[in-house]
Amino acid sequence: MISAALSDRSLTADDAPVATTCPYCGVGCGVLAKPRGPESAEIKGDPEHPANFGRLCSKGSSLGETLSLETRLLHPEIRGRRVSWDDALTTVADTFRRTIDTHGPDAVAFYVSGQLLTEDYYVANKLMKGYIGSGNIDTNSRLCMSSTVAAQKRAFGEDVVPGSYEDLELADLIVLVGSNTAWCHPVLFQRMVAAKKRNSRLKIVNIDPRRTATGQSADLHLPIRPGTDVALFNGLLNFLRHNDKIDFTFLENHLGHYAAAFESARKAAPSLPAVAQICGISEDDLATFYQWFAHTEKVVTAWSQGVNQSSSGTDKVNSIINVHLATGRIGKPGMGPLSLTGQPNAMGGREVGGLANQLAAHLDIENPEHRALVQAFWNAPRMPTKPGLKAVDLFRAIAEGRIKAVWIMATNPAVSLPDANAVRDALHRCEFVAVSECESGTDLGAFAHVNLPALAWGEKDGTVTNSERRISRQRAFLAAPGEAKPDWWIVSRVAERMGYGESFSYRSAWEIFREHACLSGFRNGGGRAFDISGLAELDRAGYDALKPIQWPVNVDYPNGAARMFCNGGFSFAGRRAELVPVVPKAPANPPDAAYPLVLNTGRIRDQWHTMTRTGKTSRLTNHVPEPFAELNTNDAVRFGIQEGMLVRLESRFGQALARARLSEDQQPGSVFVPMHWSGPYASRGLINALVNPATDPFSGEPESKHTPVRIAPYRPAWHGFVLSREPLGAIEAEYRVTIRGDGHWLYELAHSETPPAWPAWIRGMPAQFSARRESAPAVPENGNEEWLEFADPHTGRYRCALLHGGRLQLCAFINRSFELPPRSWLAGLFALDEVPDRARMSLLAGKPASAEDDRGRIVCSCFGVGVNTLKRAIQKQNLSTTEQIGAALKAGTNCGSCIPELKSLLQR
The missing domain is CATH 3.40.228.10 (Dimethylsulfoxide Reductase, domain 2)
Structure with a gap:
């Protein structure tokens, strides 16, 4: 239950928007945010930010719809039990201290994230490398950059x-x-x-x-x-x-x-x-x-x-x-x-040494002079003399028992790392797992001994660095919910309890940033390109007002620098660069007769990482609602696969289920599957369970674009979907995808066994069905509740709908085949106060009385324009350009993310 004290979380007394930075990709767009109640905000692009000049993509535009607290982690927990911050912090500190004393500093590790702010990153790196004395801190940026x-x-x-x-x-x-x-x-x-x-x-x-x-x-x-x-x-x-x-x-x-x-x-x-x-x-x-x-x-x-x-x-x-x-x-x-970096602060993490083979300020662990420099600046008791374990090797070391305690911050390796089932097994075996997280109920949370509630975007204060070296402020415009704290605060308080309080007595992100800036210029002398010593004397007001600026920022470049190396000045001795000889190499594991296709994983337009943020808004879930496997039509014929059917993908490491998409745009011999779906959103959509854990010998980055797989139709006993006004909780089905809609929830389902009676199975789902009858009555028991049903046992079809006072509460469609009615028209009925007679007549048929009622799959997320609406407009109005579509339907006139799809529709 969310406290009434959270009813107004705005930090601003007036109505002025707060200038902050988008938390998604590495573009680093400026955002103007104005709170609208405790769990929403008005979001606009910042026209003065040089990364985007006011533009936002579909994800950035919908940020104000992702601020709900319904799934937030709001209090510290030990083994699922709410505790005080003192108990949680002391448990983490004592466990790490005991593990280090018994097994040495390399028996512990941190795994951090490009979702952290630079100040958070800096403190975590300082604690692990300068005070614990191990290089075992790595980041999910290892997986992308x-x-x-x-x-x-x-x-x-x-x-x-x-x-x-x-x-x-x-x-x-x-x-x-x-x-x-x-x-x-x-x-x-x-x-x-x-x-x-x-x-x-x-x-x-x-x-x-x-x-x-x-x-x-x-x-x-x-x-x-x-x-x-x-x-x-x-x-x-x-x-x-x-x-x-x-x-x-x-x-x-x-x-x-x-x-x-x-x-x-x-x-x-x-x-x-x-x-x-x-x-x-x-x-x-x-x-x-x-x-x-x-x-x-x-x-x-x-x-x-x-x-x-x-x-x-x-x-x-x-x-x-x-x-x-x-x-x-x-x-x-x-x-x-x-x-082009993938995360909002991938570069900021690199600046402060977030990778296991780095020190802060672009210095190297293996260089004795660099180690001495950082140790002197930090007045650190010890420094590692060798790099720590990179991400994939780090979790292997956990599985083997060499790392006995790990602290994971702002990332979900149980979903994002390759060979994800092996990672989960490692976490299950680990003696101690601490997790700093914004959300509860994640795949990772099940393995946590201690859960530490961290601030989320909108509540955090600090800096990020985008792909063009531009440092921008991420400013809070919402008060902290519950007992959530900044990540730098959590790490600092653990460091204090480990005996390092004098060096971690930070009370604001500003103090940390100044220290970070000072270190960048410490004994630099122009030898290192990364130098923001020109920002080291910022007072609190100057830090609060800091405008976006590209490093280096120092005596030579007081206003930053847009470009580097025009006249040389590289960082090698002699200020020269190197042309590196490279030889083509075959991928680590080529396809073979058993696994003949190449799996390529990646992102889609409207989702981000493991969907903990983007999954909260229907504006983003409707574009691509399910995990899909895109393959060439020739490969589809070869493996007996049809458009829209469910398929099983299998590698030597794991399995997943996805919806087939056939496309000539996909190269023969390859299959593309997005990486976003985690346990809360898809029961069998964990694509990284299949991914090859082979890594680059220099960077340690995994081979996420080339895993041999096989593919085959998945043939369950039945397919179906349920639309419900209220969330239904866990539904027992081998294939289950949960999709948040606008005023409803959609569940895509398939299972290998058929229940004894569909009416009982359907009625057993929602909490509002307190009386679970074995069969639906022909006449509603009261005037407010009305059941509509259709059953054809011979073909395996079952359809039902529940109305309360004429308002649609739930509908379900079951079939032996994967071919089911379109969902979009049915979903639209949940927006009505009462289902009209003409819609009621066609409800169980799954077909609207008029084609105009079915907008189809969403193409333009900003204005909710569906593919059927677009096709009708193109044909009836003879539209031939995206500009004409925009004038007619607004599609493509806001963020522009849908313009490539609009062009495809016009071409077809």
């Missing part, structure tokens, strides 16, 4: 993104590699599309095995074979050399070794026909790409998880950086390599 970190360090000497988002608008060629930017970084993508309209010279190349929404606006799509990125860019490097497009002046002045990289590229990719054959693309398309790159000065190459999440991800990133260094296209307006 660590290959880029390793590659940039190999190339530049430091983990630095050289360019700026502005370069995307100044470029004449944008190359997108392994990035469905239209869905995963929508605001940046819309900036590219807008730049394309302004600049007739601008071309976009999309390099991706799948033809995604991003490809709708691309001038050229290269559907390369999975894993052949290195061959593609080695071929480009070789092509540039043969066509005299190398900037040898830049090489001589600013690079160290480069001859070996040219020779490696020559051997691995000797000719255009050879590269085309390796990559599985046409010579003409490959030649076009190479020619465009060679003859266009202003080129930005941007990449994301399709490059990083690989057992050779570091080499892939270096192959991209090589072509930019070799041509001197780096650090100048409109050109350079640009890593």
Whole structure:
């Protein structure tokens, strides 16, 4: 029960919005938030923030609808029992201290997250590395960006993104590699599309095995074979050399070794026909790409998880950086390599040493001078002399009993790590698991000995750093609910109880930020690019008012710097960069006769990570309501799969169930499945249970884009769905997906056994059915309750509906086949105070009296425009452009995330 004291959580006395930062992807959009009661807010894009200039995607636009407290963790718990903060903190501190005293510092670990603010990250890293004395702190950024970190360090000497988002608008060629930017970084993508309209010279190349929404606006799509990125860019490097497009002046002045990289590229990719054959693309398309790159000065190459999440991800990133260094296209307006990070503070975590092989301030554990520097600054009693365990190895060590106590903060490794069932087994075996979390009832919570309630977005105060090195303030506009606390506070209070109170006496995020800024400049002397010492003297008011700024921020760059490395100044000795020789490597585990398909996992437009936030709003759950497996139509015929049926996916590591989608956009031999669905939303949708735990040897990043799998139809005894005004709790079914709708809940179901009697089974679900009768009465027992039923035992069909006072409360549709009535029209009936007679007549038929009543699957989340509505408008009004659709239906006129789908509809 939520206290009445939470009825008004607004922190502002007036009606002015609070400028803060979006908590989703690494674009780092500015947000203006104005509380509207205790559990909602008015959200707008901040027109003054240079990351988005007022634009927000569908996820960002709906942030105000994700603030409900119904599933929040509001009080500390020990083994599920509410306790005081003192009891919980003392339990964590005493357990860690006892474990360290008995087994040594490497017997404990922290696993943290890009969802933490920089100040939270800093304190956790300081405690583990400077005071516990172990490197065993790693982050879920290991799963998405660590290959880029390793590659940039190999190339530049430091983990630095050289360019700026502005370069995307100044470029004449944008190359997108392994990035469905239209869905995963929508605001940046819309900036590219807008730049394309302004600049007739601008071309976009999309390099991706799948033809995604991003490809709708691309001038050229290269559907390369999975894993052949290195061959593609080695071929480009070789092509540039043969066509005299190398900037040898830049090489001589600013690079160290480069001859070996040219020779490696020559051997691995000797000719255009050879590269085309390796990559599985046409010579003409490959030649076009190479020619465009060679003859266009202003080129930005941007990449994301399709490059990083690989057992050779570091080499892939270096192959991209090589072509930019070799041509001197780096650090100048409109050109350079640009890593698009997946999380809001992936870069902030890297700045403070959140990865197991780093120290704070871009310093290295294995460098004795760096260790001494950090130890002196922190006045730390001990420092690790070797890197800690990276994420996958860390959880293996838990399974083997080498790590006996782990503290997990703001992430859900029980869902997000590869080979997730093995991770769950490890957590089950672990002697002690502490979890700092906003939400209760997560997959991870079941393994926690101690649950620590943390603040969520809207309540937290601190900073984040986006993909272009821009530090922005995330400001609180809601008061803390229950007993929830900031993550930095929780870590600091544990550190105090472990005996380190003098070094962790922080009372605000501002104090921590100043210390972090001071460390960045400590004994720096210009040797490290990361330097924000110009912010070290900020007072509290200055910190509160801090405007977005790109590092470095120091004496040389008091107002920050948009670009780096234009004139060299790299972080290696001698201030030179390196061209890194890379050799194409086959994926860790190729497909075979037993597992003939390649599984590729990723994100979808309207969901985020494990749905703990995005699953709270119907605006985001209606676009793609279920886990799906997208495969090529030829593969579907080969494996006996039809559009819309349920399929079983299986690898050597696990199984999952998903809804089949057939598409010519999917490359033959591959299957794409989103990674979002966790236990609260899907009983068998845990796709990371299948994912290969092989990792990149340099970065430790898992191979999330290439796991051999097999696929087959899933043939249960029955399929069905239930729509209910009230949540129904756990429904016993092998396949169960829970979807929050607008004023209702939708449950997609399938099971291998049929219940003895459908009426009893249906009536046994909702709490309001206190009298569970074995069969539905022909006449309602009172005037307010009315049951409608249809049953055909011969075909296995059963349908029913419950109305209270003419208002629809519940309806259920069961069939032996997966072919069931559309849900959208039925869902719309829950918005009515009374079901009209014409709708009642067709209710059990599952078909609206008029086709106009069925809007279909939602395409535009901002305005709730469905696919059927769009199709009718396109046909009847003869619409031919997305602008015309926007004028007629508003679709695509807000965040723009749906524009690629609108284009697809127009083409079809």
